[in-house]
Amino acid sequence: GDSVTQTEGPVTLSEGTSLTVNCSYETKQYPTLFWYVQYPGEGPQLLFKVPKANEKGSNRGFEATYNKEATSFHLQKASVQESDSAVYYCAFNSAGNKLTFGIGTRVLVRP
Amino acid sequence: GGIITQTPKFLIGQEGQKLTLKCQQNFNHDTMYWYRQDSGKGLRLIYYSITENDLQKGDLSEGYDASREKKSSFSLTVTSAQKNEMAVFLCASSTGTGGSQDTQYFGPGTRLLVL
Numbered sequence: 001g002d003s004v005t006q007t008e009g010p011v012t013l014s015e016g017t018s019l020t021v022n023c024s025y026e027t028k029q030y031p032t033l034f035w036y037v038q039y040p041g042e043g044p045q046l047l048f049k050v051p052k053a054n055e056k057g058s059n060r061g062f063e064a065t066y067n068k069e070a071t072s073f074h075l076q077k078a079s080v081q082e083s084d085s086a087v088y089y090c091a092f093n094s095a096g097n098k099l100t101f102g103i104g105t106r107v108l109v110r111p
Numbered sequence: 112g113g114i115i116t117q118t119p120k121f122l123i124g125q126e127g128q129k130l131t132l133k134c135q136q137n138f139n140h141d142t143m144y145w146y147r148q149d150s151g152k153g154l155r156l157i158y159y160s161i162t163e164n165d166l167q168k169g170d171l172s173e174g175y176d177a178s179r180e181k182k183s184s185f186s187l188t189v190t191s192a193q194k195n196e197m198a199v200f201l202c203a204s205s206t207g208t209g210g211s212q213d214t215q216y217f218g219p220g221t222r223l224l225v226l
Contacts, residue, residue: 004153032211043115043201043217044154051212089153093211097142097161098169103153 002027004102006090012108013080021075021088021105023064029094033057033066033073036089038104044089047075085109113138115218117202122223126194132187132221134202142207143185144215147171148199157200160185161207189223196225 006023013019025031032051036044048057053068062077073090090102115136124130136143144159156169158177166177176188185202199222203215 029211034214041219043203043219045217046214049212049214093213097144097159097205097207097213098156099154099215101154103151 002029002092002094002100004090004092004100006088006102007105009087009104009106010108011105012110014110015082016079019075019077019080019084019107021090021107023073023075023090023102025071025073025090025092025100027092027094027100030068031092031094033064034089034091034093034099035062035064035073035075036091036101038087038089040086047088080107080109082109082111113140113216115202115204115216117200117218117221119221120219122221124189124192124223124225126192126225128192128225130189130192130223132189132200132202132223134185134187134218135183136185136202136204136216136218137183138204138206138216139182140204140206140216141182142205142213143179144203144205145169145175145177145185145187146201146203148201148220154201157187192223192225194225196223198223 035047038044048059050057050066145157146154160179199220202218205213
């Protein structure tokens with residue numbers, strides 16, 4: 001069945017260092033891939049989405065490339081800030097209105 | 112732009128109690144959703160609705176009822192609260208017309224604790 005596997009958190013790092021959160025997906029469909037971010041006390045909000053294979057999405061210094069061959073969509077940021085502390089969710093919407101989410105990766109950035 | 116409002120923010124109930132959570136959106140979106148968020152389990156879909164008076168079951172619908180009274184509102188009822196249950200319930204909406212590219216917009220959540 002459909003599923004998403006992502007880096008188990010928490011991921012703790014220092015300000016100015018690089019971040020990678022791995023995401024792999026499994027589906028028989030050709031999905032649109034999403035990264036959502038959730039800050040404390042808020043609901044998830046879209047970071048970016050990529051509908052096509054081999055294309056890259058980006059926002060606020062975060063980026064991910066849709067790799068259909070490897071079924072991966074890893075999130076990266078070259079230099080994190082304390083304000084990037086949040087939970088990051090990888091998800092896909094293969095057909096219709098349903099999103100399949102990963103379990104979320106908590107990222108803690110120390111000043 | 113728009114906003115999704117969920118009430119109440121916090122809900123404390125007793126075992127066996129029926130509890131209702133409410134959601135309103137002013138995006139004028141057709142489709143609305145209810146998710147349950149548990150630590151370590153991500154977001155799981157309970158119910159969704161593609162238009163007024165429509166209901167579709169998600170993966171976690173057992174133990175819940177839902178009602179789409181009008182386009183802007185979607186309610187979720189926990190039919191019998193389970194002791195020691197603790198979760199966040201998230202409401203979301205989307206245009207429903209974009210197919211697999213549809214973006215879902217989330218509310219801030221209702222935090223449930225059952226004593």
